[in-house]
Amino acid sequence: MTVLMPYPELLSLVTRIFVDRGVPGDRAAIAATALCHGDLTGVTSHGLVNLTRLYLPLLDDGRADPAADMVIQTDLGACVLADARRTLGLWSASQAMELACARASRYGIGMVSLRGATHIGCAGHHAARAVTHGMIGLVASNCGGQRIAPPPGGAATMLGTNPLALACPAGDAHPFVLDMSTTVVPTGRVRAAAREGRAIPPGWLATDDGAPVTDAAAFDRGGAHLLWLGGDPETGAYKGFGLGLLVEVLGALVPGAALGALSADGNRDDDIGVLTLAIAPELLRGGFAADATALFAAVRGWPARDAAVPVVYPGWHEGERAARFRAHGVPVPDEVYAELHGVRERAAG
Amino acid sequence: MTVLMPYPELLSLVTRIFVDRGVPGDRAAIAATALCHGDLTGVTSHGLVNLTRLYLPLLDDGRADPAADMVIQTDLGACVLADARRTLGLWSASQAMELACARASRYGIGMVSLRGATHIGCAGHHAARAVTHGMIGLVASNCGGQRIAPPPGGAATMLGTNPLALACPAGDAHPFVLDMSTTVVPTGRVRAAAREGRAIPPGWLATDDGAPVTDAAAFDRGGAHLLWLGGDPETGAYKGFGLGLLVEVLGALVPGAALGALSADGNRDDDIGVLTLAIAPELLRGGFAADATALFAAVRGWPARDAAVPVVYPGWHEGERAARFRAHGVPVPDEVYAELHGVRERAAG
DSSP states (O other), X not given: OEEEEOHHHHHHHHHHHHHHTTXXXXXXXXXXXXXXXXXXXXXXGGTTHHIIIIIHHHHHTTXXXXXXXXXXXXXXXXXXXXXXTTOOHHHHHHHHHHHHHHHHHHHSEEEEEEEEEOOOSOHHHHHHGGGGGTOEEEEEEOOTTOOOBOOTTBSSOOBOOOOEEEEEOBTBSOOEEEEEOSBSSOHHHHHHHHHHTOBOOTTSEEOTTOOEEOBTTHHHHTSOEEOBTTOSGGGTHHHHHHHHHHHIIIIIITTTOOOGXXXXXXXXXXXXXXXXXXXOHHHHOTTHHHHHHHHHHHHHTSOBSSXXXXXXXXXXXXXXXXXXXXXXXXXXXXXXXXXXXXXXXXXXX | OEEEEOHHHHHHHHHHHHHHTTOOHHHHHHHHHHHHHHHHTTXXXXXXXXXXXXXXXXXXXXXXXXXOOOEEEEEOSSEEEEEXXXXXXXXXXXXXXXXXXXXXXXXXXXXXXXXXXXOOSOHHHHHHGGGGGTOEEEEEEOOTTOOOBOOTTBSSOOBOOOOEEEEEOBTBSOOEEEEEOSBSSOXXXXXXXXXXXOBOOXXXXXXXXOOEEOBGGGTTTTSOEEOBTTOXXXXXXXXXXXXXXXXXXXXXXXXXXXXXXXXXXXXXXXXXXXXXXXXXXXXXXXXXXXXHHHHHHHHHTSOBSSTTSXXXXXXXXHHHHHHHHHHHOEXXXXXXXXXXXXXXXXXXX
């Protein structure tokens, strides 16, 4: 059912596939790392499965540009506005975060705001780049003009699943990496269930009248819509929707990217907006790194209701999987393995 | 049941009560505005009811200092770390946001991070100060060392309700103000229901075994704990918990305030950490204000499932109530009115 691929071999294969499409080599390697991050951490809904379904079609249709340069439009030192010019979001979001970290190393805080981006993959991967600099990284990305979920009480979809991610160092332990859609789940998890014919739990999808839907395939048939984190209005739907708007504001309104509520057709995730923010806490006070280590060690050591199921923080399980898969190989489903090699051979042939 | 008090009279009464406790006049007026914001916007759980239950006891017990000066510990220009030195959080959080806006007007972004703060009241009120400068304001505050909700799967409480707020201009319309606890509801809403003997919906509280609890009084009896936004693990509990940790990191770990997971007794919300962040988007690009106006007008005009219940964004209802109450008086429950006057007369006598 799955092939175990050595991680360097997988990275190199995906890098070559991007290079075959005209992406410069250093950029292709960064994009491949972002794409493989999904499978490396077990978040397969945001990994290799999207190569032939999302990223290569973007390049083939000209909606993504393999080799354009990002253009800085405003530079205020601690914050920068740039046009990503349809480059691969898998690359541009990482570049933006690296630039944010460089600015944070001077100002304590650095913000790089992108317009004109394409799909960035796992937001948490880009946020976690800050951790390698001992910094906190925050990423918020809208879905361009694409409308996926309706507002509470609304009769039509308005916003995307609008991911939000925060990463923070935890000493030698796996970093804290919160990486969440502001809907209950991202579309990728619904589609993965639909592909596998699995029923989904009540609370992910609902009909227009609010009835729960457990048939994952109903989503792409148009028979159900995604719920906001919080579920019903009395258990916090307005918070989930509000977080979706928070991402729309920080990620897309600030740089002037496309907005779901104002786009012409609501179908395309072109002109995505991305916020990357880095904070360099050790510049503010000594002792941050030690306190962060102590905080996340305390979380991991917290008394559990079931001793067999220890308390964890977001990012822990992903870090464990990545360590295991780096050592023993990354599981790649047979059909995805065949897709990767098929793409590569067609390009080489 | 309620007295309608003219807003200026209410403000002036609360200001005098703080002045009677030794708070300097200009500071008392700012704190009174923050406290009255709850009742002015209909968020009564975070308003005047807390004066005799929370803020005056803090001052009387010496846990809050009426007249200390905040001390800036690190100043990097775009970001500042300050010790609030137990001053009233109702005041210090607004001061921090004003300083963040001043820095954002120079650098595009401004962050002021507080340690040593006391309870700030409505986080959204402080965030909305940025809107008066045409800016976006973000506030995150932990609950000091106080532990209120357990992590998913945890056998003991770990973090506070850790509020997060974002405010954004919407032209002449009421600003977008998301003001949320990262638990399903804040403790104030549970206690308000308990005081009124109202049952609460399933999904707010649960027993240690996860069974829903609808008796609000069970919370302070220790028979139930607050759930994280998202509810169950399969509908997003790890996102709510992750957002609680996000606030803990940004609000308290950055400045070195008390942390729920590391505090000695877990009972006291002393040494609260507060993040205030301002973004000045018009410095990054012209046209932000017009786009923000168009975005929130589109949300308000969105097709509704029930024409009698228009689509709104967070902050809209609060803005409507504030406009009405400014014009016609702020409803104050009889017993709170009696409390205010009792406190004032004891001080004067």
